[in-house]
Amino acid sequence: MKTRVLACVCGVLAAWPLRGATAQTPILTPRDSALHALNRLAYGPRPGEVDRVAAAGVMQWIDRQLSPSKIDDHALAERERAFDILDYDRGDLAKLYLDAERERRERKRAAGADSAERPDQNPVAQRERRLGGEFADLAVVRAALSERQLYEVMVDFWTNHFNVFLAKGADRFLTPSYIEQTIRPRALSKFEDLLIATAKSPAMLFYLDNWESVAPGSMPPQAMRLRARPLFGPRPMFGRPPLFDPGRDPMRADSLRRQAAERMPKGINENYARELLELHTLGVDGGYTQQDVIAVARIFTGWSVRRPQQGGDFEFHDWAHDYGEKVVLGVTFPAGHGMDEGVRLLKLLADHAATMHHVSRKLCQRFVNDDPPDGCVDDAVAAWRRSHGDIRDVLRAIFRSPDFWAPENARAKIKTPLEFVVSATRAVAADPDTTPRLAQVVARLGEPLYLHVAPDGYPEREEAWVNSGALLDRMNAAVALAAGKLPGVTVSLDSIVPATPEGEDLVAAVNERILGGTMSENTKAVIRRQISDVSDPVQARALAIGLAIGGPEFQRQ
């Protein structure tokens, strides 16, 4: 009996990969399924990859992608070693940033305020900027080269879901460790773990101002010390020696003390509380009120950062916490609790039905359709409930959902600039370098990484990305890439699409190798016409590939 049940279960498990495909008519061919999976779970196919995945079985490939730790990724690991930024911790980056700021100010003072000399043209500032650019490039390189494609896609998803803005003061040096130590290790873990980790991350605490949210009337024990609170902001002020020694000038010391006291945070800041509910968990229609926002802000009073100017860690400030009773979404948080009530709240939010729906819907929007079908969202929510928010289980449910495989959802989404640049790089097996130049191409197309100012992250819907200027820029990037002139990558096309004087062969090769066989008759005819009078086969190849990648089919996924 036991054996029979087991056999049944195994039978079901073995059969599920096909369920989606067989439930629908018409169905995607194995090759189309492979292309679809590579477009959505990965940053597009590399040459020949559609056939490889189709031959090995698309569901097996998906299963492997859901267990990234079992996928060998040594080539990427090798490449990552070239990125100096990974050798710097928060403290190092903070010091570098502060040194650069100081240098900038001193040069500015020395040169006079009206001088034309750019104060940021100093070696420290340049090093700081170079590392920032390198960090953006690292994201592009990982997306392009990693074998753990789904994992990289999810890192990008959570980076936007839990967005921080690199150019806001201290986030300039807090963001790299946020990505490396908060987001990446948890991209396929439990949602709750990710939520708690972001809530405690210095980058998020700083970005959404929670680090200075305090119970009204609270005073730090060291409040009377000068410079009790470091000043941050878009133009921070650090370490200028006072003109007089305050100790010897009581009037001056008094005034400085007063100024320091004025700068002390004086009450709660609702910024994080609101975005936590609106964006990270329940969603804007998740049924919370302004009173809930205030109660949440009170619960997180005291969640702060230890010495942020040194890249410090999370620290709970007992003295800043509001120990009164709070009620959130009808749940009472009794008086007398400290940091534990914040963790309790985050767990409650992570397991809330509105959160399951909001985040599942966003995942379906990413993987299935800008307007995700209800069926797929329901499947994801059911898996969330079963697994208590295990992200891998939720994803598995989406990839098993018939909606995912419905032919009308294939190629239904427009690529974001990051997806366009990375998929183009992969399509021609281009090799990205470690300079920030490829990330700059992504930025020029409208998506400068880690620089989305608002907390909602880069949008997923096509209206955000399709505009006339952006399309022309994509065409230009495609033509440059095919001609081997796109900054930041090396292209060698010979092994992918051999140069041939036969126009028909060229069009067929570009269609098969680069567009995965999706080239429309119109596109074939236009390319055929365009290359007909180009005598140099290498130039004809560049033109054909440039048109294919800049053309409408390749903008879709």
Added chain:
Amino acid sequence: MAISRRVFVKSGGLALFSIGLDPLFLARAAFAAYRPSSPTAADRRPVLVCLFQRGAVDGLNMIVPHGDPLYYRERPRIAVPQEDVVDLDGYFGLHPRLAALKPLWDNKSLAAIHAIGSPDSSRSHFDAQDYMESGTPGSKATPDGWLNRYCQHDQEHQDTPFRAVAFGPQLPRILAGTAPSLAIDDLQAFGLRAPQPAARDRLTRAFEELYAGSATGLLSASSQEAFQAVQMLKHVDPGQYQPAGGADYPRGRFGRALLQIAQLIKADLGLQVAFADVTGWDTHVNQGSSEGQLATRLAEFGQALTAFAQDLGEKLRDVVVLTMSEFGRTVRENGNSGTDHGHATAMLVMGGSVNGGRVLGKWPGLDPANRFEGRDVAVTTDFRDLFAEVLARHLGAQNLAAIFPGFVPDQTRFPGAIRS
């Protein structure tokens, strides 16, 4: 406001099919063929240019209340000395580095609105900019910007891809939305790039054929706009532009943006709404007074506006320039000879239909008792009252309630910046 772009129907309980036609797509398709407007209409087409001073400009040192001793008492190190101020009305005056704007003030083409800002108390640059661009202070869920909503609700002018243009690499929040708008970083570089003009034309044609035959939905509509815009720009030849009237635009991104806006206006391509931003106003440290950091920024700002007016010449009569900034700065200078984030600021309105030569708005004074939260200039004019007035009286916008949802526009609250 209906943002629903598609009509979906559930089929078989599993899949959804897009069966409806996207209203935007329809609208765009309907206007896809460029119709040159009649010469008279083109002649008098009103244009609105919005300029965003990002970083929160210190309104008190831009339009200086030099008649108030409190101003000097609160700002011992950064107040603009009375003898340097370019007096406007005996109480307010221009910062000396804006002196070039005085002739425009005198001929009534320039007005200032003081104590203007947001009803939302946020002192976050990010939030406050977002609110000023979405036009819905306090509400973050608004998907589009108010300038775009204007374009959605007034479709009369929607006959050219150049109707709404933002200068910069990305479309700003203020123009985000379903109505078509262009983001142009550089007019000269807008289009396909190739070493020779012949190669460029060929490439352009090839892509145009690709998209005309194979693109669907938004890709099709946007690519059509792009190729029309490229085609139209070809006749303009942006590389050859010479500013008129001896206009001397400042070097840098902002001057370049205004030059290109003037160029588009003069090229008669149907520009109705233009946007550019200018940064560097977040003067927490060593702000300076008559000279210094803020003075340098104001000098560039004023020079660009002056050059723009000179360059446009007679055409300025159809143009209104509206400047804005997310909030003002503290009345009292801080410990670093700078100012921190405040509340109300000052905005400028310049152009032919402007009710110029005066400082508009209700001035709350600098008395601490009248300040916002005891420290900042109080907001007496909701920025939406000014924006709504400009849209209604200059562009002839009808549906103000749809452009500023949740806000009841009321003519009696208009600051009176535009001659009605």
